[in-house]
Amino acid sequence: MSADASLNQIGAPAVTSSNGTVIDCLINTLHYGDFLALRDTQLSIQKGTITAFIGPSGCGKSTALRCLNRMNDLIRGFRFVGHVLLDGQDIYDHQVDPVAVRRNIGMVFQLPNPFAMSIFKNVAFGLRLNRYKGDVEARVEQALRSAAIWDEVKDKLKNSGLSLSGGQQQRLCIARAIATDPEILLMDEPCSALDPIATRKIEELMFELKKRFTIVIVTHNMDQARRVADKTAFFYVDTRQGRTGYLVEYGDTSQIFENPRDSLTKEYVAGEFS
Amino acid sequence: MSLSDPVAAPVPEPARPRVARLELRRSLRSWRSLFSAAMSALALAMTILALTPLFSVLWMVIVRGGAKLRPSLFIELPPAAGMPGGGIGNAVVGTILMVAIASAIAVPLGILAAVFIGEFAPESRASTAARFAAKILTGMPSILAGVFAYTVVVLATGTFSAWAGGFALAILMVPIVVLTAADAIQGVPRKMREAAIGMGATRSQVVCHVVLPTARPAILTGVMLAVARAAGETAPLLFTALFFDYWPHPPFTEPTSSLAVLIYNFSGVPYPNMVGMAWTAALVLVVLVLATNIIAQVVTGRSEHSR
Ligand SMILES: Nc1ncnc2c1ncn2[C@@H]1O[C@H](COP(=O)(O)OP(=O)(O)O)[C@@H](O)[C@H]1O
Ligand SMILES: [Mg+2]
Numbered sequence: 001m002s003a004d005a006s007l008n009q010i011g012a013p014a015v016t017s018s019n020g021t022v023i024d025c026l027i028n029t030l031h032y033g034d035f036l037a038l039r040d041t042q043l044s045i046q047k048g049t050i051t052a053f054i055g056p057s058g059c060g061k062s063t064a065l066r067c068l069n070r071m072n073d074l075i076r077g078f079r080f081v082g083h084v085l086l087d088g089q090d091i092y093d094h095q096v097d098p099v100a101v102r103r104n105i106g107m108v109f110q111l112p113n114p115f116a117m118s119i120f121k122n123v124a125f126g127l128r129l130n131r132y133k134g135d136v137e138a139r140v141e142q143a144l145r146s147a148a149i150w151d152e153v154k155d156k157l158k159n160s161g162l163s164l165s166g167g168q169q170q171r172l173c174i175a176r177a178i179a180t181d182p183e184i185l186l187m188d189e190p191c192s193a194l195d196p197i198a199t200r201k202i203e204e205l206m207f208e209l210k211k212r213f214t215i216v217i218v219t220h221n222m223d224q225a226r227r228v229a230d231k232t233a234f235f236y237v238d239t240r241q242g243r244t245g246y247l248v249e250y251g252d253t254s255q256i257f258e259n260p261r262d263s264l265t266k267e268y269v270a271g272e273f274s
Numbered sequence: 275m276s277l278s279d280p281v282a283a284p285v286p287e288p289a290r291p292r293v294a295r296l297e298l299r300r301s302l303r304s305w306r307s308l309f310s311a312a313m314s315a316l317a318l319a320m321t322i323l324a325l326t327p328l329f330s331v332l333w334m335v336i337v338r339g340g341a342k343l344r345p346s347l348f349i350e351l352p353p354a355a356g357m358p359g360g361g362i363g364n365a366v367v368g369t370i371l372m373v374a375i376a377s378a379i380a381v382p383l384g385i386l387a388a389v390f391i392g393e394f395a396p397e398s399r400a401s402t403a404a405r406f407a408a409k410i411l412t413g414m415p416s417i418l419a420g421v422f423a424y425t426v427v428v429l430a431t432g433t434f435s436a437w438a439g440g441f442a443l444a445i446l447m448v449p450i451v452v453l454t455a456a457d458a459i460q461g462v463p464r465k466m467r468e469a470a471i472g473m474g475a476t477r478s479q480v481v482c483h484v485v486l487p488t489a490r491p492a493i494l495t496g497v498m499l500a501v502a503r504a505a506g507e508t509a510p511l512l513f514t515a516l517f518f519d520y521w522p523h524p525p526f527t528e529p530t531s532s533l534a535v536l537i538y539n540f541s542g543v544p545y546p547n548m549v550g551m552a553w554t555a556a557l558v559l560v561v562l563v564l565a566t567n568i569i570a571q572v573v574t575g576r577s578e579h580s581r
């Protein structure tokens with residue numbers, strides 16, 4: 001399947017931000033040093049939706065996600081050709097400060113990574129960075145409630161964030177990410193280190209969060225994508241030249257799973273390979 | 275044939291050979307158990323051997339030093355040779371003063387250097403060189419620090435002083451602080467840095483709000499090691515602060531006495547009063563270092579309520 005075909009399936013590229021588009025992302029090429037990690041990927045993310053990135057491991061899901069808040073800038077040898085329009089503004093423009101970009105986009109990582117400080121301070125961290133002048137305690141409580149962890153931690157806000165269980169830590173990280181009220185929440189396999197019950201909790205939480213945030217989630221779990229996502233992007237690895245990832249198909253979750261246009265997508269969602 | 279059939283002759287169940295049973299009980303006579311017991315005993319013996327001199331020194335210091343301990347010791351000046359009475363007050367103050375000066379120089383300097391080595395350019399040539407230099411410096415004979423400070427401060431200012439002494443001690447402290455703090459900083463998990471960067475923290479915010487607070491307990495340990503070393507050093511002070519029979523007073527540009535040098539001076543004289551005072555000074559020095567340690571733990575433990 002050619003790259004052009006995959007681009008055509010997405011529909012007309014929206015260069016100007018249309019009504020519901022929050023992020024318009026075009027990755028022509030993305031290198032780590034000499035390694036072409038991702039190519040020919042274009043997708044636009046709609047406000048108030050959950051978008052899932054699925055695909056086999058190593059196909060560049062995390063790479064694509066980390067493009068959206070310039071986290072890849074930290075990796076030595078990272079080179080990017082394309083654009084990521086956030087509300088119509090290219091975040092890769094030379095005049096844009098990546099720090100400012102990241103303050104408007106929350107991120108939740110694969111492994112829970114609370115700071116070695118109290119639960120309260122963990123959540124207040126972003127507020128402190130932004131020199132938030134209002135009622136910090138109220139904001140912290142609100143964020144912990146939104147992350148569905150308030151009842152479990154309200155009596156031990158002074159305890160270390162590291163003293164919580166894995167699932168609680170991940171919800172603490174979600175609280176920390178949403179405390180500053182970002183427009184977008186990026187989640188990179190947030191449940192992969194969690195047990196099924198904790199995973200369910202986070203999935204339920206995402207439905208709530210969707211009302212306030214636009215969510216992009218990477219998952220290797222197709223059922224999870226089917227359960228939570230409005231839109232799904234399927235990435236695959238092209239093994240002909242190196243191991244370059246690319247976007248195969250992007251569309252409504254129901255369409256991707258029930259009526260895939262691409263044969264690769266069809267095989268993948270049918271579980272014929274992983 | 276069914277098992278419940280009473281008429282059928284009991285079919286002898288093929289007896290499981292006993293030998294095949296798993297041997298799970300611990301056998302005290304096996305080679306493995308004997309070896310393990312012997313190694314445990316050896317390790318215990320070596321621990322006792324290693325700790326014996328340590329505890330006997332401590333014991334001697336407590337017994338001999340404690341014998342002459344009285345409050346007036348801390349408010350009186352050293353006696354003239356052969357005279358009764360007197361105290362070590364000025365030496366206590368001098369030691370605290372010079373270690374404070376040394377810490378004020380070495381701790382910020384050492385931590386900043388460690389931030390560079392451990393955080394900003396961990397793989398650069400400059401860091402490798404700095405780390406190597408620090409390692410060499412920790413093994414440097416302390417008298418060299420004294421000679422260096424003598425040349426740089428004493429000769430330049432024309433006087434022995436608490437400043438020169440503090441400077442010499444700082445030279446000894448810096449490499450210890452640098453190495454322990456750099457290790458502590460590098461020990462902060464990468465995922466915590468990523469979390470902070472993902473929240474939109476700048477590089478300096480990552481260092482100040484995440485890396486240093488997380489590394490603080492380990493850095494503190496290094497600082498305390500350095501303080502303990504500086505407090506007990508004699509040689510560098512002989513070249514820089516010398517000894518003085520009076521109280522140190524601002525601007526501290528006179529020779530300054532210290533516990534370490536007092537012990538050195540008094541332990542070799544034929545007057546029992548002064549020899550006893552040297553023992554007491556040793557005890558006071560040990561307690562002083564211990565107290566600094568505990569205070570530091572309590573203070574930093576309280577400001578970070580992570581437990
Ligand atoms: N920091 C990095 N440096 C070099 N190559 C990387 C780096 N991170 C990821 N890659 C490579 O980029 C490709 C895509 O990785 P990634 O985006 O993590 O895949 P996924 O999240 O889909 O499993 C992989 O081949 C991986 O080896
Ligand atoms: Mg990944």
